[in-house]
Amino acid sequence: MRLPCIVYAVIKHTPIRFCRWAALCVLAVAAWPALAEQYVQSNDYTVHYMAIQTNDLTPAVARAYGLKRSSGTALVMINTQQGALSGAAVSAVVAGEARNLTGVRKPLAFRQVTDGDAIYALATAPVANLETLKFDLQVQPENSGASIPVQFSRKFYR
Numbered sequence: 001m002r003l004p005c006i007v008y009a010v011i012k013h014t015p016i017r018f019c020r021w022a023a024l025c026v027l028a029v030a031a032w033p034a035l036a037e038q039y040v041q042s043n044d045y046t047v048h049y050m051a052i053q054t055n056d057l058t059p060a061v062a063r064a065y066g067l068k069r070s071s072g073t074a075l076v077m078i079n080t081q082q083g084a085l086s087g088a089a090v091s092a093v094v095a096g097e098a099r100n101l102t103g104v105r106k107p108l109a110f111r112q113v114t115d116g117d118a119i120y121a122l123a124t125a126p127v128a129n130l131e132t133l134k135f136d137l138q139v140q141p142e143n144s145g146a147s148i149p150v151q152f153s154r155k156f157y158r
Helices: 005-036 059-064
Strands: 039-042 045-053 073-082 088-090 092-100 105-108 111-115 118-126 132-141 148-155
Touching: 039 148, 045 132, 045 148, 073 092, 073 132, 073 148, 088 118, 092 118, 105 118, 105 132
Parallel strands: none
Antiparallel strands: 039 045, 045 073, 073 088, 073 118, 092 105, 092 132, 111 118, 132 148
């Protein structure tokens, strides 16, 4: 029995599609640790950074930090540690801005939040669906003479 042309084409090319899909899955799993740990090391300091939409926060966390949950608001979080990757948290002055791909600047006003032993610098910025923001920050750890440049980008989805 002869199969219709379209069925034959799908069956014939399925192994290639499956191999491509499987390779993509393997690459994504291999890259996961790099996506999970975002940090910059400079001298004796490690600066961890992250940007998310505030609607990804639980209502309790948003309330605790005085944030409004919204898919149209990005939250930038900075944590500075002295010592190795699991060092003690230190306060830092963070300044900088975000820019979208068309060059529109979005100034960031950071405020410090202490949560137990952790110290965070938090700032928010408006964000649109499918907008990529490039963050350009300067982190000045307490009792340090030099600031640490932190640059990263993130695409946001609603």
